[in-house]
Amino acid sequence: MHVRLKSPKEIAKLRKANLVVSDVLDICQELARPGVTTWDMEVAARQYLEKVGARSAFFNYQPAMDMSPYPAVLCTSVNSKVVHGIPSRDEVLVEGDILSIDFGAFVEGYCGDAARTFPIGKVSETAALLIDATRDSLDKAIEKMVSGNRLSDVGHAVQSHVEGFGFDVIRDFVGHGIGRQMHEPPQVPNFGSPGRGLLLQTGLVLAIEPMVTEGSHKVEILDDGWTVVTRDGKLACHFEHSVAITEDGPLVLSRR
Ligand code: MF3
Ligand code: CO
Numbered sequence: 001m002h003v004r005l006k007s008p009k010e011i012a013k014l015r016k017a018n019l020v021v022s023d024v025l026d027i028c029q030e031l032a033r034p035g036v037t038t039w040d041m042e043v044a045a046r047q048y049l050e051k052v053g054a055r056s057a058f059f060n061y062q063p064a065m066d067m068s069p070y071p072a073v074l075c076t077s078v079n080s081k082v083v084h085g086i087p088s089r090d091e092v093l094v095e096g097d098i099l100s101i102d103f104g105a106f107v108e109g110y111c112g113d114a115a116r117t118f119p120i121g122k123v124s125e126t127a128a129l130l131i132d133a134t135r136d137s138l139d140k141a142i143e144k145m146v147s148g149n150r151l152s153d154v155g156h157a158v159q160s161h162v163e164g165f166g167f168d169v170i171r172d173f174v175g176h177g178i179g180r181q182m183h184e185p186p187q188v189p190n191f192g193s194p195g196r197g198l199l200l201q202t203g204l205v206l207a208i209e210p211m212v213t214e215g216s217h218k219v220e221i222l223d224d225g226w227t228v229v230t231r232d233g234k235l236a237c238h239f240e241h242s243v244a245i246t247e248d249g250p251l252v253l254s255r256r
Contacts, residue, residue, distance in 0.1 A: 001185045003177060005203030010110065010179065011244045011251070014205055017112030018242050018253035020054045020105045025116050028074070028101045032118040034094050038076035042087035045073050045103060057104030057111050057182045068225050075102035075115075082211055082219055082228040082236040083115075083173060095121035098131060100238040104182055111182045113207045114254035115240035126214060127235055130167060134212040134237040137161040141190075141208050144200075145243050145250035151186060151197035158190040158210045170211035170236075172219055173228065178207045178242050202245050205253070209240035 006014065027048060028041045049056055056073040070084075077085035077100040078093070085100075093099060102115035117131050140157040159169050175188030186198055190210050198204075215234035222229060230236050242253045 003185050003198060003204065004179060005201065006179060006205050006244065007203065011203075011205065011246070011253070013108055013110040014112065014179065014242065014244065015253045017054070017105055017107040017110045018114065019112070019256065020048075020052055020107055021103050021112035021114045022254050022256050024048050024103045024105070025101060025114060028103075029116065029118055032093065032099055032120060034121050036093050037089055038074070038078070038085070038087040038091045038093070038099070039089040041076060041101065042072050042074050049073065049105060054105040054107045057106055057113065061182070063183070070226060073103065076100070077102070077227070077236070077238065079235055080230045080233045082170060082213070082230060083238055084226045084228050086224060086226055093120045096123050096127070098123060098127050098235060098237065100236070102238065102240060109180055111178055111180070112254060113178055113182055113240060113242050115209060115238050117237045117239060129165060130212065130214055130235055130237045133162050133165045133167055134210050135239050137210045137212065138208060138239045138241060141210065142241065142243050142250050142252060145206070145245050147201050147245055149200045150195050151188065151200065152192040153194045154206070154208060155189045155192045156194040159192070162210070162212045168213045168215065168217040170213065170217050170219060173211055175207050175209040175240070178205055200245055202247055205242065205244045207240055207242045209238065211236065211238045
């Protein structure tokens, strides 16, 4: 499979899908306080999809034959959960938690995908720093989305920023191209030396998603077959934006 560049018309459709995604993340952000369950957020996200007539990109997603279909529209990953946490009625948020919400949707055949991490009430200094560093690393990566740069410049920007704080980047999961499908080539690692790989050009659309850990980047998968957790039990953080390269530079499709 090769990388397919998108026309301005396609980018407009990707923008539409990503605005639905941004709205759902806003709704979740509003709900993100102690006493709320991750299932409450799942319900709110489903209601919004219904209201605007969009389709979940995650529900029933099955990347491989030997995996169970993903059972929800949101990924809700609390504390040491890195990504792909499954919303649950039993998972009550408490003060000091950090919660990553990942959401994807199809509108008119085009996919939007984005994620944010929220503090629940007052969080530790380390947790707050992890959130800020991860969010800022995504902004640094987005700045590299300029025609003439190389793909590895994106991941290098993430890695060099967060390692400056003593944090680590996940190796086992990566960002991706996005379009008519949620996952398209190329893969977008959050690490590596700069100046390598695909030449970036106008029309390229990537979902860039730094996954950053307080301790080691080593992860394992829980028995539910989906939830990715840190091996050392320390915190993890995740932000994601879908970003297009335009004539005028990077356009963040999933930011209002
Ligand atoms: N946004 C994630 C990704 O880019 C989540 C997809 S996993 C799913 O890979 F199963 F929840 F769909
Ligand atoms: Co993604």
